[in-house]
Amino acid sequence: MTTKQLVGQIRKKNSFLCIGLDTDLDKIPPHLLKEEDPIFSFNKAIIDATNHLCVAYKPNIAFYEAYGIKGWKALEKTIGYLNANYPEQFTIADAKRGDIGNTSTRYAKAFFEDLNFDSLTIAPYMGRDSVEPFLTFDNKHTILLALTSNEGAYDFQTEKIDGQELYKKVLQVSKGYKNAENLMYVVGATKASYLKEIREIVPDSFLLVPGVGAQGGSLKEVCRYGMNKQVGLLVNSSRGIIYASNDTDFASGAAHEAERIQKEMEAILIGLA
Numbered sequence: 001m002t003t004k005q006l007v008g009q010i011r012k013k014n015s016f017l018c019i020g021l022d023t024d025l026d027k028i029p030p031h032l033l034k035e036e037d038p039i040f041s042f043n044k045a046i047i048d049a050t051n052h053l054c055v056a057y058k059p060n061i062a063f064y065e066a067y068g069i070k071g072w073k074a075l076e077k078t079i080g081y082l083n084a085n086y087p088e089q090f091t092i093a094d095a096k097r098g099d100i101g102n103t104s105t106r107y108a109k110a111f112f113e114d115l116n117f118d119s120l121t122i123a124p125y126m127g128r129d130s131v132e133p134f135l136t137f138d139n140k141h142t143i144l145l146a147l148t149s150n151e152g153a154y155d156f157q158t159e160k161i162d163g164q165e166l167y168k169k170v171l172q173v174s175k176g177y178k179n180a181e182n183l184m185y186v187v188g189a190t191k192a193s194y195l196k197e198i199r200e201i202v203p204d205s206f207l208l209v210p211g212v213g214a215q216g217g218s219l220k221e222v223c224r225y226g227m228n229k230q231v232g233l234l235v236n237s238s239r240g241i242i243y244a245s246n247d248t249d250f251a252s253g254a255a256h257e258a259e260r261i262q263k264e265m266e267a268i269l270i271g272l273a
C-alpha cells in the first residue's frame with residue numbers, strides 16, 4: 001500500500017487507529033478453545049467486527065511464534081484473510097527484526113513477499129546495512145524503532161552521544177539511508193512529550209504510536225505534537241481493544257472500545273477536541 005492510499009483511508013474513516021492482534025490463548029474467551037484454530041477464529045471475529053473503525057492491523061509475531069507451527073499457520077491465515085477481504089487495511093508485522101544485510105534480505109522476503117505484509121517493525125541498532133535491504137521493496141514500509149514506550153527506553157535511547165540523544169541520531173541518520181522515503185518510525189505514546197522535537201527532525205514521516213490503552217499513554221497528548229498535515233500517525237492499542245470483553249460477546253466488546261477511540265480521533269481530526 002502506498003502512503004497516499006493510507007492517508008486516503010484515514011481521511012475516509014476519520015480514524016488513524018491500528019488494532020494490535022496480540023492474540024494469547026490464555027486470554028481469549030474459553031469457548032473458542034474448542035475450535036480447530038482458536039487464534040484465527042478469534043482474529044477473524046475481531047477483524048470482522050472492527051474493520052470499519054480502524055485503518056491498520058498489527059499482529060505481534062511473538063504471539064504466533066509462541067505456538068510453533070500452529071501459531072505460524074494462524075498468522076498466515078490472518079494476513080491472508082486481511083489481504084483477501086479487507087485490502088484497504090494497512091498491515092504491520094510487528095517482528096522487530098534487523099541483522100546483517102544478507103539476513104535482513106531474507107527477513108524482508110519472509111514478511112513482504114511470502115506473507116505479503118505492507119510493513120515491518122525493525123530495530124535500528126545494527127545500522128545502515130541492516131535496514132537498507134528492507135527499503136528496496138516498492139510500496140512496503142519499514143518501521144524503525146526510534147523512542148519506544150517501555151521504561152527501558154531510558155537505558156540507551158535517551159542517552160546522549162556526542163551531545164545528541166540516541167533516538168534523535170536514529171531519526172537523523174536514517175533519513176540519509178537509500179530509499180528513506182519507505183521509512184516510518186515507532187514512538188511510544190508514553191513518550192508524547194518528546195514528539196515536538198521528533199517532528200522537528202521527521203516532519204513528514206508516519207509514526208506508529210503504541211502505548212495507549214493498557215500502557216496508559218494519552219491520545220490527546222500524542223496528537224498535540226505528533227500530528228502533521230497528512231495526520232502522520234497510526235495509534236495502536238492491542239490488549240485494551242481485543243480483550244475488552246472475555247465472553248461470547250468479545251467481538252462486539254472490542255468494536256465498542258475501538259469505536260470509543262475512533263470517535264475521540266474523529267473529534268480531534270475535525271478540530272473539536
Ligand SMILES: O=C(O)c1cc(=O)[nH]c(=O)n1[C@@H]1O[C@H](COP(=O)(O)O)[C@@H](O)[C@H]1O
Nearest residue numbers: 060121148149188210213214215237238239
Ligand atoms: O513496535 C511496537 O509495536 C511497540 C513498540 C513500543 O515501543 N511499544 C510497544 O508496546 N510496542 C508493541 O505494541 C503493542 C502494545 O500492546 P498493548 O500495550 O496491549 O496496547 C505490543 O505488541 C508491543 O509489542
